[in-house]
Amino acid sequence: MKPTTRGTLAAVLTGVAAAVGAAATPAAAGETVPVPVPLDGVERALNVQLPKISGQLPVPMPGSPDGPRYVEGRLIPEHALPQLPVSSGLPGVDVRAPLPHLLGDGFDHLGIAAPAADVQTLTPGLSVDTPLTPPNPDNFGLPKPKVPQAAVLTPLLQTVLGANVATGSGA
Template structure:
């Protein structure tokens, strides 16, 4: 598989996700029972107004489900616990999407009837950024009769993380 094909597949998967997000509209009851919300794109008016075959789109909008963040960890070298602002994990699944666009027959020898875009469901895992801070003091020192030492102030930021493997297939039918 070439790099160009992967890039095209990734671009198409992002495009399909944007279409699903922009389309909107679903029942609240479906949101409570499933990890994704079905998206219906009403295109019946396009057929009547323009007298052309309307494209078909079936997809869903993913609902991220937060996980349990890790609690702060305590260390004798630091005055405050590390991970005061914890990283929150999120998980969801990009839903399968199918889009078919009818192609008008321009030439009498044209055999292409439609262009289709299909994506498979794929898991998505993300983590929000986190932070740790330490003031310019250490914990109590026994050799100093319980008084803290001076230290350099510290600030640590956890970078956000996003892992997914979206893919799409574009075909002529």
């Protein structure tokens, strides 16, 4: 391979790496990653006007678990397996489709926008207790038997959805 070819190839690879790095930095800093759907080549190949489609994918962000809580009268702390909060979102979409005029050359459009919605969740957890009480001074420091306890903490899911549908003039 000639030195000029190697230099050109190195310059192209450096430019591509810089473009990918610049595009990835804002996406990693935000809560959603934009996802465009490129249909320009299909429009040119078929000579038709296609919808403009883009979306957003959420980035899940784990939170810190709520640690075990020590309760008087129990040998094992409450929430032995803590619930882990995770905040993320539902994917969003933005579609703008052309609608042909029946009596003219222009186009109207139909737009649907469903932005990414925030989702807060808690994973399932576990709370257990032993079949013995803490040491009892009235019983020479020995524990008394009791009914063992086990509880599964239910998961939680919270979100608010929304979408807009609009029509108007223009492509």
